[in-house]
Amino acid sequence: MYxxxxxxxExxxxxxxxxxxxFATSHHQRALSYLQYGLDQGEGFIVITGPIGTGKTTIARNLLANIADxxxxAVQLVTTKLTPDELLELIAAEFKxxxxxxxxxDLLQSIERFLISLNKQGKRALLLVDEAQNLPAETIEELRMLSNFQLNNKPLIQSFLLGQEELKAIISAPDMEQFRQRIIAxxxxxxxxxxxxKNYINHRLTQANCNIEALFTDEAFQxxxxxxxxxxxxxxxxxDRLxxxxxxxxxxxxDCKAINEVANEMSIELTGSLTNNSLSDDNSHQPLVVNSTENVENMKNVLREVEELLEGSIQQKVKMTRYIxxxxxxxxxxxxELQSQTTNND
Structure with a gap:
């Protein structure tokens, strides 16, 4: 639209x-270097972790898009809340x-035969597991067991795990020692x-062929x-909302005025919340007391928030109508003007 x-x-x-x-920051570039190192080694596990939204999936797709070998x-798994058997079934499906x-x-034998056939063709399998923090410990252990498939002392499959910070806790558990010993980076x-x-925003604007100089002020970036x-x-x-x-x-x-106005609008919306506040609180499961003064006040607050949401929505529709x-x-x-030119030409 804009x-x-x-x-x-675009x-x-x-x-x-x-x-x-x-856009590769120093941390993203280091992660990519580790992934590339893992590819070169052809064995073991590479683990990339990070908070929600820091670019783990983007790194995985960037790697897949740039594999020239x-x-x-390579295949990528994105549905990972799986039992060990479901994991094997999904791997078989992704590798066709x-x-x-x-x-x-039977499933394991079919996977092994496939991996051996790849090896005979001078090829090897790469498995990227996204959202790996959703994998149960026993499913991660199944991945380790798959890494035992070897031919002539060379692994037939290699796995990269990308996940949120909870993945570190899972892998750090005492019973995951054998898996940790397979992690090479x-x-x-x-x-x-x-x-x-600032560099990230300017990079994306450049990729979209932005030709406006100083679309954002320096204070705006901060x-x-x-x-x-x-x-x-x-x-x-x-x-995007800005x-x-x-x-x-x-x-x-x-400028900063526009940023503060949009931030205030988004603070009362569900659109990509900028805060980490939970939608629930410690009292969410307590019974409602209708005649409670506190609950009446809470209801008033909710109604005020709904009113603000409706008012904001109406304002946006008015702006859109003006633009149309x-x-x-x-x-x-x-x-x-076109009709006038046509008449003059006649």
Whole structure:
């Protein structure tokens, strides 16, 4: 919607991971280096962890998109809340392995035959497991068992695990010692610092062919960092909303006033919350006492919030209506000018 107004070739802050917009901070570059090192070694596990929204999936897709080695057959798993048997079934499905029989032994034998056939072709399998913090410990152990498939003392499959911080706790458990000994490298992603936030935003604007000089003021970059805490996904959500706001308000530049106004709007919405506040509290399961003064006051607060949400929604619709009206008037003028030129030519 705002792309044509600001002259973008596409939306620069989409949520879907896109390797074309990948921006490598020092931490992201280190993680990529570890992944590449793991590829070169062809064995063991590489583990990448980090908070929600710091770019783990983007790194995985960037790696897959840039694998030039035709000898590597790679698949990525994104549904990971699986039992060991379900994991094996999903691996077989992703590698398009034909399974003969219905038992787990049949499944394992089919996977092993496939891996051996790859090896005979001079190829090897690479498994990227995203959201690995959802894997039960016994399923992670199943991954370790798969790494035991070898031929001529060379592993037939290699796994990269990418997950949130909870994955570190799972792997650190006492009964995971054998798995830890198979990890050849690990990295932990961090949110961006203030300078990286500025570079990140400018990088994505450049990728979208932005030709507006200083679309954001220097103070704006610092404030965006403070509002998003440097988390890339939050930056995408927030800056996308800022550009929509700038389009509706016909702003040529985004300043701190616009940022604070949008942040206030988003603070009472469900759209990509910029805060880490939980929607529930310790009293969420207590019975409701209708005649409680506290509950009556809570109801009033809820009604006020609903009123503010409705008012904000109405304001956005009014802005949108104004813009559509403006577009229609512009199109009518262009049509009238075209008709006038046609008449003059006749």
């Amino acid at each position: 792309e044509s107004y600001y002259g973008f070739s 939306r620069p802050f989409q949520l879907s991971p896109d390797q074309r917009f990948f 035709e000898k590597i057959v 392995i034909t399974v003969t029989g219905n038992s787990k032994a 690990s990295a932990h992603l961090k949110p961006l610092n203030s300078e990286e936030v 404030l965006i960092f403070e509002k998003t805490l440097g988390v890339p996904r939050k930056i995408n959500i927030f800056v 550009l929509l706001f700038g389009f509706l308000e016909e702003l040529e530049h985004i 009206d403006k577009l229609l008037k512009q199109k009518n003028r262009e049509y009238a």
